[in-house]
Amino acid sequence: MEGESSKRTAPPPPSKGLLQTPELYQYVLETSVFPREPQQLKELRDLTATHPRAMMATAPDAAQLMGLLIKLIDAKKTIEVGVFTGYSLLLTALSIPHDGKITAIDMSRESYEIGLPVIQKAGVEHKIEFVESEALPALDKLVKDEGNEGSYDFAYVDADKVNYWNYHERLMKLVRVGGIIAYDNTLWGGTVAIPPDSVAGSHRGGTEATIQFNKSLAADPRVDISLTPLGDGITICRRIY
Numbered sequence: 001m002e003g004e005s006s007k008r009t010a011p012p013p014p015s016k017g018l019l020q021t022p023e024l025y026q027y028v029l030e031t032s033v034f035p036r037e038p039q040q041l042k043e044l045r046d047l048t049a050t051h052p053r054a055m056m057a058t059a060p061d062a063a064q065l066m067g068l069l070i071k072l073i074d075a076k077k078t079i080e081v082g083v084f085t086g087y088s089l090l091l092t093a094l095s096i097p098h099d100g101k102i103t104a105i106d107m108s109r110e111s112y113e114i115g116l117p118v119i120q121k122a123g124v125e126h127k128i129e130f131v132e133s134e135a136l137p138a139l140d141k142l143v144k145d146e147g148n149e150g151s152y153d154f155a156y157v158d159a160d161k162v163n164y165w166n167y168h169e170r171l172m173k174l175v176r177v178g179g180i181i182a183y184d185n186t187l188w189g190g191t192v193a194i195p196p197d198s199v200a201g202s203h204r205g206g207t208e209a210t211i212q213f214n215k216s217l218a219a220d221p222r223v224d225i226s227l228t229p230l231g232d233g234i235t236i237c238r239r240i241y
């Protein structure tokens with residue numbers, strides 16, 4: 001990863017993490033995640049902490065795994081669906097090579113611009129093409145544009161849960177065989193495994209969509225999968241064919 005490691009630690013994002021106790025999650029963050037978090041990422045995390053929707057940012061432990069995966073497969077050309085203020089985007093930009101490219105899609109440029117000064121300071125803005133759009137039409141356009149099919153090494157999806165399967169179908173065309181697609185929030189705060197009546201009304205749509213998505217992915221022979229209980233659950237898929 002480009003950039004220095006952060007030496008200081010910060011409190012964990014509230015109520016992220018699915019481990020036995022908050023202390024255990026704090027332990028993971030303090031021993032293994034924060035000490036290796038580049039300074040610019042920490043800066044972006046701190047900047048986002050005061051945002052009323054700060055909880056939307058990718059959990060630092062899940063992001064750390066993403067960075068590792070990106071490097072393991074030498075990913076150079078990537079897609080991100082759901083940027084918010086850019087924590088996972090900056091992580092990706094720091095993890096790919098200098099001439100790597102990220103197509104980053106979000107319908108809110110305003111959120112992206114909150115973190116943009118940190119991205120610029122980190123010297124990685126040139127790797128990012130920000131597309132201000134609904135994700136589905138933007139992905140459809142990528143599929144149509146010549147030379148894109150099977151050309152991406154890595155994709156990360158962290159947007160509206162009800163469309164995850166629609167994104168999956170497009171990304172299966174865009175990501176190469178052997179490439180990786182990671183989906184965030186696949187445990188949706190643990191609500192996928194509690195009685196539907198106990199799920200708060202505001203969460204129910206996301207819960208149902210996530211349960212269905214997890215089932216569909218498990219039945220998809222085109223990918224190897226691992227639902228990893230980091231952050232809010234992150235499912236890693238490797239395209240087989």
Ligand SMILES: C[S@@+](CC[C@H](N)C(=O)[O-])C[C@H]1O[C@@H](n2cnc3c(N)ncnc32)[C@H](O)[C@@H]1O
Binds near residue numbers: 105159
């Ligand atoms: C959970 S946040 C992304 C967090 C980000 N990965 C990070 O690490 O900070 C979800 C983002 O998806 C965007 N989004 C939600 N639905 C979308 C859609 N249909 N098309 C494009 N962007 C969408 C929202 O604007 C929001 O910024």
